[in-house]
Amino acid sequence: MNAAELRGKSEQELRDELLALRREQFNLRMQQGVNSDAIRSDRITAVRRNIARVKTVMNENRKQNTGAKNTGEEES
Numbered sequence: 001m002n003a004a005e006l007r008g009k010s011e012q013e014l015r016d017e018l019l020a021l022r023r024e025q026f027n028l029r030m031q032q033g034v035n036s037d038a039i040r041s042d043r044i045t046a047v048r049r050n051i052a053r054v055k056t057v058m059n060e061n062r063k064q065n066t067g068a069k070n071t072g073e074e075e076s
Contacts, residue, residue: 014057014061025048028047032044
């Protein structure tokens with residue numbers, strides 16, 4: 001998953017993706033607690049980074065939408 005793919009998704013799709021990634025992160029943490037030998041630490045890192053990507057794109061979208069609404073004069 002890369003940021004370009006995420007930018008093409010709607011806000012609802014991004015929320016769903018974030019929820020799925022958080023669930024996967026939770027499951028990986030639980031597996032790590034039970035059997036740390038079986039868990040792949042690179043997968044945990046990848047999930048964390050994907051969560052950050054989704055949140056970044058969501059924040060960019062929010063800023064763009066807010067910027068479009070606030071096209072008037074700046075407040076002093």
